[in-house]
Amino acid sequence: MTMHLVKLCVGADSIEDLERYRSGAKASAEARGEIWQSMHVTRMFPKQADKLLDGGSLYWVIRRVIQVRQKIIDLQEVIGDDGIKRCAIVLDNELVRTAPAARRPFQGWRYLKPDDAPMDLSDPSAGGAELPAELRRKLLEIGAW
Structure with missing residues (x-):
């Protein structure tokens, strides 16, 4: 059974801020002659790794709203400069916009x-794909979505 992660x-x-950050990271890596791969390093290694690798995604919360996701490709153990083991969540480079879902x-x-994951905006039943992001956020804030 697939499982997803949600992360601030x-x-x-x-x-667009997330896209700019990723573009900068990619440019920096390429300037050093490295191949860039989207990833997020976190302190804990997920106990349900097999379920995450079975089609799971990382859903990003931006300004208290899930707005976008990235498919999880791999989970790798990495050692930080401080010698502490961490988990690198290797992500697909594509950002998939989702229907907004509020999160504290x-x-x-x-x-x-x-079942709790928001639908992709490319899914016609999600609705709102043509709305500006700010309008979607406001509709969610007032409880109209």
């Missing part, structure tokens, strides 16, 4: 069951 996208105020602030990441 700290420092980003919009999907939290630390770390949380599991997200497939």
